[in-house]
Amino acid sequence: MREAGIGRVLVASLHQGIADILPTRLGFYENWLNAEGLREGTIGLAPLYAVLSFLRQEGEAYQMITTRAGEYAAEWTVESMSPVQRAFVQFMPPWLRGRLALRLASRLVHASYRGSRAVSRLRRGTASVSVRESIFCTVREPVPQPLCGFYASAFTRLLALFDMQARAEVVACRGTGEETCVLQVALLNGRVEPEAA
Numbered sequence: 001m002r003e004a005g006i007g008r009v010l011v012a013s014l015h016q017g018i019a020d021i022l023p024t025r026l027g028f029y030e031n032w033l034n035a036e037g038l039r040e041g042t043i044g045l046a047p048l049y050a051v052l053s054f055l056r057q058e059g060e061a062y063q064m065i066t067t068r069a070g071e072y073a074a075e076w077t078v079e080s081m082s083p084v085q086r087a088f089v090q091f092m093p094p095w096l097r098g099r100l101a102l103r104l105a106s107r108l109v110h111a112s113y114r115g116s117r118a119v120s121r122l123r124r125g126t127a128s129v130s131v132r133e134s135i136f137c138t139v140r141e142p143v144p145q146p147l148c149g150f151y152a153s154a155f156t157r158l159l160a161l162f163d164m165q166a167r168a169e170v171v172a173c174r175g176t177g178e179e180t181c182v183l184q185v186a187l188l189n190g191r192v193e194p195e196a197a
Helices: 008-021 023-029 035-040 045-056 060-079 083-090 094-112 149-161
Strands: 117-123 126-132 166-172 181-187
Touching: 008 023, 008 035, 008 045, 008 060, 008 094, 023 045, 045 060, 060 094, 060 149, 083 094, 094 117, 094 126, 094 149, 126 149, 149 166, 149 181
Parallel strands: none
Antiparallel strands: 117 126, 126 181, 166 181
């Protein structure tokens, strides 16, 4: 994983998501996501691309697994922070806590795959997050549904772990033929969602 820049949090969260949603297929996926590779950090790009390619053929399960994996990645990222770091973010006023949590979520994107970057712009309680070089969206031909739900669920869950109500959705995906992946993250903080207003 070090050579390819694939982070353990991504591989471990995908493995756990598959175990939760498709437990009978876990043995098949462990041909690529094996325990030794997880432990030693030696799972490369080719095995990860194979896993993602096969997952896309699982139909609806792909979205469920990647969503669950994003939640796990967020939880494990926050758990890996020192208690002082977590408390520092937690006790900030909501406007600053949201910014700090978005920055942490951007670091999670880069920690998942070193080739990926997340750049966010926050304006009036809504962040536009551009995810560059999403590992999930490298496909030969465009697909009908966005593939980067991992990031949307990771951002939503990470913000929730810091008591920030948020709703992240994919508004553009490189896998569907767009230039880059874009998430829209609405920081609700007790406000009514725009659609319901």
